[in-house]
Amino acid sequence: MLLTNHSMVEQLKLTDRKIELIKKLFDLTRADADNLLAAEPFITRNLDAIVEEFYAKQLTHLEVEIVIGDSETLSRLKNSMRGYIQEVFSGTYDQNYVTNRLRVGKVHKRIGVSPALYMSAVRLLWDILSDQFEKQYEEGHCSRDEADRRQRSLTKLLMFDVQFVFETYTGALVAEVQKAKQELEDYAHDLAETVAKQTKELRELSCQDGLTRLFNHRAFYERMRVELASCARRKEPLTLVYFDLNDFKLLNDNYGHIVGDQMLEALGSTILNSIRETDIACRYGGDEFCIIMPGATNGHAKDVCERLINGFVSRNDKHKISFSIGICQTGPDKLMSGDELVIAADKRMYLAKAQAKLEPGFWLCDTQESLGKFGMFVCGDGG
Template identity: 40%
Template sequence: MMKQIEQTLAEQLNITAHEVEYRKHLFDFTEADAARLVSCRPLMEARAESIIDDFYDRQAENDEIAAIIGDADTFARLKTTLRKYLHDLCGGVYGLAYVNSRLHIGKVHRRMGVSPKLYMSSIRLLQSLMERALDEWAAAEGTAGDLAEKKSALYKILLLDAQFVLDAYIDSYMMDVDTVKHEVEGYANALQMKVTPGTRQLRHLSTHDALTNLYNYRSFYDFFQREMAAAKRHRLPVCLVYFDLNEFKNINDEKGHEAGNQVLADVGKALLESLREIDIPCRYGGDEFCMILPRTEIAAARMLCERFIAQYDSLAHEPMHFSFGICQTGPAEFADADSLLKTADELMYGAKAKSRAAPGSKIECQIVKHGGAGEPAAA
């Protein structure tokens, strides 16, 4: 692939000889028009200095254009460039070399800060000065001859030139846009690298309990409503497990809150290691926890509770017993979320009462139907 500096401006803009001819056709610029411009060359060369002086006298009256020109050296270079343009304009050869010169003018004007509106107004001024020279020539000769056709040829070539110059303007603007785009993308990527970890951490802190790394109270309700709705929609069972820690207060009172916090952290770790990916363990508050178990019936929920107990015992720093309330709703009839939560809470307290009579972890289960009515489940 050729480097950009090895290509002409026409090649960079994909302007071919065929494209140049096609654009001439679009403007109805013919060989006869080219010949008419060639016939104007002696006149334009004779009047060149007068046209150039009048042109820049008028341009200098515009404060914006005068500020762009800036100094005497630039002014002299611009006059030289215009002198060459008048020569080429009536040269009769309008191929790729000519087009490249017009594209170059567009690039230079863009870099100088000449806006398209100022460029187009200057082309209109140049046209009027050249037409005035033609009118004066016709008056001196005493005949109009093909004056109208010469003016038409001049108008066409100036429009054609302006089109190529504006192509260069557009390409330059697009390059600026690409440069800014890449800069913005680079900045955005750098910012994202800095912000994303912090955003992710903030999101995690807003949805999780810091001590246990389980979902928090607010997240529990969001997930619970979502899973209840999904179970009803797809006619699937869902279980809610509500449990707390037996005699947890004694750990805090006898060994301190640091030991109590360690127990809670161990509960969180055991839950995360023993449950399935679809299950949603939450710290409800204090030493109370909930597990939302989608697509699960009582028997499977009980097995998950027993797996959790075994996992806790394998890693715990302090021995602990638990009281579980398990309730199922669906797949045929469904209780509402509040009824299911209330029933699970009541079952948990029933299990706790049994554990006081006979120490150890206890599990109470119930299937909850429409309206909160329930039936005992096999223990």
């Protein structure tokens, strides 16, 4: 709820009925209104003197002078005080009257008037107005009894006013507490999101190879364990593609490590663009890479390898670097362990590498006996 969409009376739910109930609490009756209204002509004639006396006494206190601060503010406050005293003796204490009291409280709270300063001002005003009643009696404008009744009615009304002023004080304090609470909750929420984001980023960084943006060696075994367990539950196969770059050391020696790193970075990007959404690509170490393919057979793996090789050749035909690839499928009936799968795929990769030394190019081995060169893949038995 926007506070600016509602008046202070609406915010505090001060209906006419509730205002009348509060009047009863203070024993503020129609007779009291008549008593104060009867004093209005005399008060109005002396209004300027009353206001000047009030502020002359108020400004003897340094704290009050500091709060008021300047002559323009003092002039505005004097005008406001004239209006307030006229309202006090108007005989009408309805919702508009209450709204003005709430507004006074809000202004006093905003400019830093403490409750003690406000109450001392109310006490001073009561004294000055009580003296006016005495003057009325002394000058023959009213009887002793009338002067006393007017003083008692004034006491009731000022106490009635004070409680509305303090409604705004306490309301402002509650609003400040709620605002502070909301800000704290927002801060805690933002902090939690920041921590979660940073934790996620740190976790990703700890699992990611900085150069290729693929999973690193540590993450490879974690993901392998998870995916093997998942495939076991679903009774699905899992295939591991294990490959490295042929003569990569020679590339580093001839062109430098910067060119070698650029080659690895390009390979990482090509791998990510070639694999399926469910596949997990990892940099196993140095120039060795693995692709975990849950739910995939050797045939699926060869399709991915062909896309990978085509993509890599189109981006890196300058240096004529090729791969040696080992593929091993496990499951669906019986699954190897992660270590067994890596060892089997690694052995097949070295068979392909041995063949690449005899005849350069992209070689793939998917069983102990089956070797194929890029463009002439031979399907094996699935390991």
